[in-house]
Amino acid sequence: MTSAPPTSPARAAFDPYAPAAPASAVRFLYRLNPLAKIAGPAPAMLVLIFTRDIATPLAFLLLAYAILLVGARMTRRLALLLGLAVPGALLALGLGFSVWTDAARVDQSVIVWQIGGWTMYGGALVIGFATAFRLAAIVALALIGGVTTTGPDLVRSLVQQLRVPYRIGYTALAAFRFVPRFGHELEVIRAAHRVRGAHGGRGPIAAIRRWAGYVVPLLAGAIRHAERVALAMDARAFGAHRTRTERYLVPFRARDVVFIALMWAASAGLLWWGFPWQLG
Amino acid sequence: MTRSPLSTRVLLTCAAIGVATGILGGIAGWITAPVLATVPIVYGFVLGAHVLPGIIAQEATHLPWVALISHLVAALVASAIAPPWVFSFLGTAVLFGGIQELVAAMVRYRAWAPWRFFISGFLIGLVVALAVYFAADLDALAPWAQAVYLVLAVLGPIVWTAIGLAVGAALRRAGVARSIRR
Amino acid sequence: MTPAERSPTPLLRIADLAITHEGADAATPADVSFTVAPGEVVLVLGPSGSGKSTLALALNGLIPHAVPAEIAGTVSIAGHTTADTSVAVLSTHVGMVFQDPDAQLVTGTLLDEVAFGVENLLLSEAEVMRRTEDALRRVGLWERRGENPDRLSGGGRQRLAIACALAMGSPLLVLDEPTANLDPAGIDDVYAALGDLVSAGDRAIVLVEHNLDAAIGFVDRVVVLDADGRLVFDGPARETLRAHAARLHDMGVWLPTSTLAALRLQRAGYALHPLPVTPDELRAALAVSPAAEATPAPPTPHTDALADPLIAVRGLTVTRGRQTVLHDVDLSVRRGDFVAVVGANGAGKTTLVQAIAGVIPPPRGRVRIDDIDPGRVHARVLAQRIGFVFQNPEHQFLAHTVFDELAHGLRLQRVPESEVRQRVDEMLERFGLTAKAGIHPFLLSGGQKRRLSVGTALIAGAPIIALDEPTFGQDRARAEELLGLLDALHRDGTTVLVVTHDMQLVAEHATHMAVLREGRLVRHGLTADVFADTALIEAAGLRPPPLATMLSGMTGHPALSGAVRLRDLPGGTA
Numbered sequence A: 001m002t003s004a005p006p007t008s009p010a011r012a013a014f015d016p017y018a019p020a021a022p023a024s025a026v027r028f029l030y031r032l033n034p035l036a037k038i039a040g041p042a043p044a045m046l047v048l049i050f051t052r053d054i055a056t057p058l059a060f061l062l063l064a065y066a067i068l069l070v071g072a073r074m075t076r077r078l079a080l081l082l083g084l085a086v087p088g089a090l091l092a093l094g095l096g097f098s099v100w101t102d103a104a105r106v107d108q109s110v111i112v113w114q115i116g117g118w119t120m121y122g123g124a125l126v127i128g129f130a131t132a133f134r135l136a137a138i139v140a141l142a143l144i145g146g147v148t149t150t151g152p153d154l155v156r157s158l159v160q161q162l163r164v165p166y167r168i169g170y171t172a173l174a175a176f177r178f179v180p181r182f183g184h185e186l187e188v189i190r191a192a193h194r195v196r197g198a199h200g201g202r203g204p205i206a207a208i209r210r211w212a213g214y215v216v217p218l219l220a221g222a223i224r225h226a227e228r229v230a231l232a233m234d235a236r237a238f239g240a241h242r243t244r245t246e247r248y249l250v251p252f253r254a255r256d257v258v259f260i261a262l263m264w265a266a267s268a269g270l271l272w273w274g275f276p277w278q279l280g
Numbered sequence B: 001m002t003r004s005p006l007s008t009r010v011l012l013t014c015a016a017i018g019v020a021t022g023i024l025g026g027i028a029g030w031i032t033a034p035v036l037a038t039v040p041i042v043y044g045f046v047l048g049a050h051v052l053p054g055i056i057a058q059e060a061t062h063l064p065w066v067a068l069i070s071h072l073v074a075a076l077v078a079s080a081i082a083p084p085w086v087f088s089f090l091g092t093a094v095l096f097g098g099i100q101e102l103v104a105a106m107v108r109y110r111a112w113a114p115w116r117f118f119i120s121g122f123l124i125g126l127v128v129a130l131a132v133y134f135a136a137d138l139d140a141l142a143p144w145a146q147a148v149y150l151v152l153a154v155l156g157p158i159v160w161t162a163i164g165l166a167v168g169a170a171l172r173r174a175g176v177a178r179s180i181r182r
Numbered sequence C: 001m002t003p004a005e006r007s008p009t010p011l012l013r014i015a016d017l018a019i020t021h022e023g024a025d026a027a028t029p030a031d032v033s034f035t036v037a038p039g040e041v042v043l044v045l046g047p048s049g050s051g052k053s054t055l056a057l058a059l060n061g062l063i064p065h066a067v068p069a070e071i072a073g074t075v076s077i078a079g080h081t082t083a084d085t086s087v088a089v090l091s092t093h094v095g096m097v098f099q100d101p102d103a104q105l106v107t108g109t110l111l112d113e114v115a116f117g118v119e120n121l122l123l124s125e126a127e128v129m130r131r132t133e134d135a136l137r138r139v140g141l142w143e144r145r146g147e148n149p150d151r152l153s154g155g156g157r158q159r160l161a162i163a164c165a166l167a168m169g170s171p172l173l174v175l176d177e178p179t180a181n182l183d184p185a186g187i188d189d190v191y192a193a194l195g196d197l198v199s200a201g202d203r204a205i206v207l208v209e210h211n212l213d214a215a216i217g218f219v220d221r222v223v224v225l226d227a228d229g230r231l232v233f234d235g236p237a238r239e240t241l242r243a244h245a246a247r248l249h250d251m252g253v254w255l256p257t258s259t260l261a262a263l264r265l266q267r268a269g270y271a272l273h274p275l276p277v278t279p280d281e282l283r284a285a286l287a288v289s290p291a292a293e294a295t296p297a298p299p300t301p302h303t304d305a306l307a308d309p310l311i312a313v314r315g316l317t318v319t320r321g322r323q324t325v326l327h328d329v330d331l332s333v334r335r336g337d338f339v340a341v342v343g344a345n346g347a348g349k350t351t352l353v354q355a356i357a358g359v360i361p362p363p364r365g366r367v368r369i370d371d372i373d374p375g376r377v378h379a380r381v382l383a384q385r386i387g388f389v390f391q392n393p394e395h396q397f398l399a400h401t402v403f404d405e406l407a408h409g410l411r412l413q414r415v416p417e418s419e420v421r422q423r424v425d426e427m428l429e430r431f432g433l434t435a436k437a438g439i440h441p442f443l444l445s446g447g448q449k450r451r452l453s454v455g456t457a458l459i460a461g462a463p464i465i466a467l468d469e470p471t472f473g474q475d476r477a478r479a480e481e482l483l484g485l486l487d488a489l490h491r492d493g494t495t496v497l498v499v500t501h502d503m504q505l506v507a508e509h510a511t512h513m514a515v516l517r518e519g520r521l522v523r524h525g526l527t528a529d530v531f532a533d534t535a536l537i538e539a540a541g542l543r544p545p546p547l548a549t550m551l552s553g554m555t556g557h558p559a560l561s562g563a564v565r566l567r568d569l570p571g572g573t574a
């Protein structure tokens, strides 16, 4: 019987508690249990690790894109991820791995380009892009749950379905509150150390020493804050009983079973179609 | 009334450590793709950074379960920062945290000398080396590159373990979490 | 006869209580016995370190159950001895509100936050909602129940904490300095909520508070601890303060501003009996008291004529993220000024002083200190011009020992090691830290950390020092100590910039005031002139200093009516 919160005009830059904005019924991913969104793609992601061809991961990449385009609301962030980050990474990884591929082990029939004494063979490109597509497919499948689940909901389903003790669940929920605070503290500490001239200078060694200097003040402040929060929670009977009243249920429903079944069936189908996943 | 051995104070200390290291993990997540694209052989070393939550928590508190809890929080926070890596974060959390807990449990949470931490670091290094070997198809690399990769992957968690221990020692010098530690 | 003796069954009974923190060598509190009756409002006073917070934590069993400490004597609440009862059970008898509003938040909305405690009690969902709604309505936050607590002001968050405690249904509420971290509007906000609570009369309250001006209006009784943590006074609030005002003042306990003013006026020959403890009493007493020989207060020397601008800010606009935090600010500070930068939360005070001190590099050419642009010079050069003290001293500590911390600035200047040693030793001596030279800065007490951070800002010889809320989270004694230090520096010619929410502090110490409102500088001028513009002060979300409010419109006493500072009152130095 919780009342719908009034929508707030402005929002902090990072608000892990922000309720998912209302989405139309087509955006079905928001209506699924977070665990279903993990269990559905998980087997495919595991098997993908062992594939070596391009077609299989490409098929899964398209599947993940299709699911995301239909099932998730198109936000700026998702658009950037799907439109820029994934394709960009795919290209960079593909080229990178091709360069690193041992030329002695590939088909040297096609020469793509030559720079000085170094040759890029078509075979190397195939291997490099197979790896890149594989990683891109795995990441895209992870995004299905990753961009449509809030941290608190994931924690709640860990408690409600997987029987993780609620005290640990609420530890994680309280932790989400720490994130913006510590981020801000880190910013202040960096400014303070910079203006005092701590480990100035360029280069990786100076940078490492600078960052090492932030660790103790950041963690010390963090742990002291955590201790105060712990007292406040204890003072409100945290951990009094084996269970507590749950007002937010994150149910596991028939639709979750259907989603998992469909994902597994689709995965099996695609894997069967692509078998034996060897480089052609 | 049965009282869990883990007080709220210990739990939230783990949360604090998890958040601080999770922010780091999130950043490591975002640099994963550039690292893989340019120098894949050092990836195992980067992945080793994920041992930190457990090491710092164990070193700060000397208690059971703290490694696993800190890892879990770190994974959740890192996922919020870099959602594409949710699975890898959760996976490493369970795996690394599990290994660290197991090694601590084998000595019945009594021995906390550095060697004990390095055993878990070494085990984690082996697991990392194997997992990444398959996922990134390092088979296709030149033999020298494979060798460098393997050495770095095993060395990574060990070096990061040493860094975690140094952080723990620095925190102790600063008098943090003193009264929790057994 | 105290009210507790009248009541047959006290709600809370403390007998011979002594608490020794793990690793501490003396007990604080050391020997405390008192009782609290249902519905009673008790104020706990004592100098810093007397064990007030420790006492508060013992009332619901957090000591000894959650904080390692040794406890002698007993605390019993509604018949339960805290040592033998779990904190969870005790939480339904004692609700707690702590000092830092941020450290009491667990969930993502106001509603969830209040429900959190009730849910732990495993009550039905309907009961959880009933209690939550009731508690939120009592503090006036029900309409905002769906919002993230981060979006409340400091005062709002503290009201939320009170609602959380109320929802537990406990007949006793314990508040430990609930307004210590708030701006003036926030303090009013919290005391309005507490006032409502007291007038409803259904809860007993134990309040630890330094800010007596606000609290004295509704407390029934005071309990006073001395520096060693022993109970020295326990009696009706006003009578006790009246009877022992001088003694309390000497102990380092903060008194209401009206009482401080009255003590001073008595010395000047005003007949004020009985000694006033509230603004109303002061005004009433003054109304019937014949005006004493008016010895006009010596005018404070201002340094205006002395010098040329040392800090010049011209058209400074600062954006952070996508937000414009400062709009086109112009500010000139002359050598020897003591400038207070004031404004509501989020007005841009921190941003302004940080831009001046080069902590966030200002846009090119917008800020000049002396002959440099603070955003464009090396830390070494900057440190010779301006020292900056961060709100939390721990943020700026770099070294592993107090000595190295002070030496850092000098080593950066490439001062020879023998001279470093000599100058650091001088600084240690001056700040009373000689015995701590070898220990880690984080192991110092709060007051010592603050002194060290001021020392690091000064050691390179900067003629300007800027401090961001230096009294934040500090008790009065430490705040006074720091302000004494700033006054001394100011007398020696140092230019001081300080961000603060404490208007009496501004009135007592600052020569000039810069008022910020929503990122714009709306006024900069002599402190007295700015305070005289009450409309402006009100519009900027500030309050006039308590003394000025009390004495405004006192027609019978022309010598007093314009006073804003205690030292403006007749009565000599005290």
Ligand SMILES: Nc1ncnc2c1ncn2[C@@H]1O[C@H](COP(=O)(O)OP(=O)(O)OP(=O)(O)O)[C@@H](O)[C@H]1O
Residues within 6 Å of the ligand: C021, C022, C023, C024, C028, C046, C047, C048, C049, C050, C051, C052, C053, C054, C055, C067, C475
């Ligand atoms: N967790 C702790 N461990 C060890 N000593 C502590 C701890 N908390 C407080 N103390 C010490 O106990 C004494 C009493 O502290 P407490 O915080 O109760 O004082 P207080 O009266 O509330 O002071 P203030 O007015 O500064 O808040 C101090 O000497 C303090 O240093």
Ligand SMILES: Nc1ncnc2c1ncn2[C@@H]1O[C@H](COP(=O)(O)OP(=O)(O)OP(=O)(O)O)[C@@H](O)[C@H]1O
Residues within 6 Å of the ligand: C320, C321, C322, C323, C325, C343, C344, C345, C346, C347, C348, C349, C350, C351, C352
């Ligand atoms: N790094 C940042 N990124 C984005 N916005 C910021 C940043 N720092 C400050 N702000 C915003 O700028 C505004 C002014 O902040 P500032 O800290 O200067 O205010 P203040 O007057 O010091 O407030 P307070 O009394 O709360 O300390 C606030 O609205 C704040 O949210």
Ligand SMILES: [Mg+2]
Residues within 6 Å of the ligand: C052, C053, C054, C176
């Ligand atoms: Mg206190």
Ligand SMILES: [Mg+2]
Residues within 6 Å of the ligand: C349, C350, C351
């Ligand atoms: Mg500020």
